[in-house]
Amino acid sequence: MSITDFNHLRAREWGMAALVLLFSFLLVFGSRTWRLESGSAISPEADTVLLIHETIGLEELVELMDAHGFRFNPDELRWASGILGWRRFNQGRYVFREPVGYPDFFSKLALGLQDPMLLRIPPGATKEALKERIAVQMQFETYELAAAMRDTSLLNRYGIEAHQLYGRILPDSYEVFWTSTPQRLLERLLSEFDSRVAEPYAGRMEELGRTVDEITTLASIIEWEARFDDEKPAISGLYWNRLNRRWRLQADPTVNYAKGERSRLVFADYRIDHPYNTYRIHGLPPGPITNPSLASIRSALFPEDHNYMYMVATPDGRHAFSRTYAEHRRKSREWTDWLREQRRIRVEMEREDALREEAGGSGQ
Structure with a gap:
């Protein structure tokens, strides 16, 4: 073989090697480019909520994604982060319901484009x-x-x-951002109260001669007392009858509030010296005892028109209403007898359980 032929052979080999390298490069580059633009590079579990408490870097993000069950290629994720230039990710609440590509994933977290959440406030x-x-x-x-x-x-x-704010936090579900500050959230809640209660019912409050906070205070007592919404107007009517006759309100929920717990009251509890104890003070307490629902507020504004002055609980969680004290005492005895019977049944069941345990132990 001549030198010329040898050089031609070497040139062809180098050319083939170069083509192979170029092909490999294009294959890898094309694959990576396709993955970079793919809309399914990152696959979350169904409805995955990613909470980032403070600004984090890429490695912290990788750990967080792994902990939340994302399916992804960590090395490829790092490569994509470098190519796209996203390396810091903002605090927030981010929801992922379906596969997502690198550009959308990184930009959402880096720009802080978080998803709103439903804040649920109970009554x-x-x-x-x-x-x-x-x-x-x-x-x-x-x-x-x-x-x-x-x-x-x-x-x-x-x-x-401060004590009036409590009664203006309407129970409901609110769409908010997880990172909202307490101040901003309270502004939202107070604005909601104004638009749904203070403004639309201003005329009715003026007609009743009561302020917004007096209404929310009465509504809070109704909220605590009533288990069923359909009974609230009747309870409200009773309280209004007592207020209009300048009776003490004598609302058990205010005693529970003064006592500091929801429990069955005993005689001594009614004598607690407390500004919210309506067995000792005249009129309404200084502020709300709980956050009333809109149904309770409406009941305070539009009480049922009746002549009831007394009420007592019934076994079904409702109330028996009375016009006279004599009638009230009779219904109260019925309630007391029922409670006594329930205690007797409970004691008897506990005694039988103890005997069974004792018999089981002696048989071993």
């Missing part, structure tokens, strides 16, 4: 329970919400005092 909660119930759904802590509820700049803006 009839104690002050502490309400704060905890709200905070556990949000990014902020309970103590931060408590501080915001005492913020005089916020309270002055709405012309209320």
Whole structure:
């Protein structure tokens, strides 16, 4: 073989090698480019909620995704992050329901394009329970919400005092962002109250000669007392009858509030010296004892027209109403007899259970 032929052979070999390398490069580059533009590079579990508590980097994101069950290629994710230039990811609540590509995934987290959530506020909660119930759904802590509820700049803006704010937190589901501050959330809740209660019912309150906060205070007592919405107007009518006759309100829920717990009351409880105990004070207590529902507020505004002055609980969770004290005492005895019978049955069942356990133990 001549030198010329040898050189031609080597040139062909180098050419083939170059073609192979070029083909391999194009194959890898094309594959990576296709993956980069693919809309299914990252696959979440169904309705995966990704909570980022503070701004994080790529490696922290990889760990978080792995912990939440995302299916993805970590090395490819790192490569895509470098190509696209997204390396820092903002705090927020992000929901992923279907496969997503790298550009959409990274930009959503890096730009903080979080998804709203439904904040659920229950009716009839104690002050502490309400704060905890709200905070556990949000990014902020309970103590931060408590501080915001005492913020005089916020309270002055709405012309209320701290103890009145409680009655203006309407139970409902609110679409909010998880990262909302306590102040911003309270502004939203107070605005909702104004638009749904204070403004539309201003005329009715003027007609009754009562302020917004007097109505929410009465509504809060109705909320605590009534288990069923259809009974609330009747309970409201009874309380209004007592107020109009300048009787003491004598509402058991206010005693529970003064006592600091929801439990069966005994005679000594009614003598607790407390500004909210309506067995000792005249008129309404200084503020709401719970956060009333819209149904309770409407019942306070539009009470049932009747002559009832007394009520007592019944076994089905409702109330028996009376016009006279004599009638009330008779119905109260029926309730007391039922409670006594329930205690007797419970004691008897406990005794039988103890005997069975004793017999089972002696037989071993």
